[in-house]
Amino acid sequence: xxxxxxxxxxxxxxIVVVFAVRNHALVEVSLWPILLDAVMVxxxxxxxxxxxxxxLWGGLVAWLQGSSGRARRRALARRLEAEHRELTVTRDKxxxxxxxxxxxxxxxxxxxxx
Numbered sequence: 001x002x003x004x005x006x007x008x009x010x011x012x013x014x015i016v017v018v019f020a021v022r023n024h025a026l027v028e029v030s031l032w033p034i035l036l037d038a039v040m041v042x043x044x045x046x047x048x049x050x051x052x053x054x055x056l057w058g059g060l061v062a063w064l065q066g067s068s069g070r071a072r073r074r075a076l077a078r079r080l081e082a083e084h085r086e087l088t089v090t091r092d093k094x095x096x097x098x099x100x101x102x103x104x105x106x107x108x109x110x111x112x113x114x
Contacts, residue, residue, distance in 0.1 A: 020044040 023043040030038040 016048070019047070023047070
């Protein structure tokens with residue numbers, strides 16, 4: 001999987017660099033409610049900003065979809081810890097009972113009682 005990563009990432013980086021070099025023309029961008037005047041921006045900047053926003057949005061969506069799995073994992077970890085504590089308590093009780101059993105003596109029958 002790492003090999004595939006190291007093959008794809010440099011190719012994507014190269015594509016982005018070539019795109020930025022080839023598309024340096026300025027375009028007029030008007031963001032009316034935020035800016036009253038139009039702004040001249042290179043085409044590659046608009047595209048890279050849009051890609052970055054899409055990347056962040058996709059990461060947010062993936063994170064939100066994984067929240068149920070993370071919550072389940074936390075619940076299972078809490079349950080495992082509770083089961084571990086219960087097992088420790090049960091083992092302690094068993095050890096105490098075994099010690100009590102070995103230390104308990106059976107009284108010998110009275111002499112002459114027959």
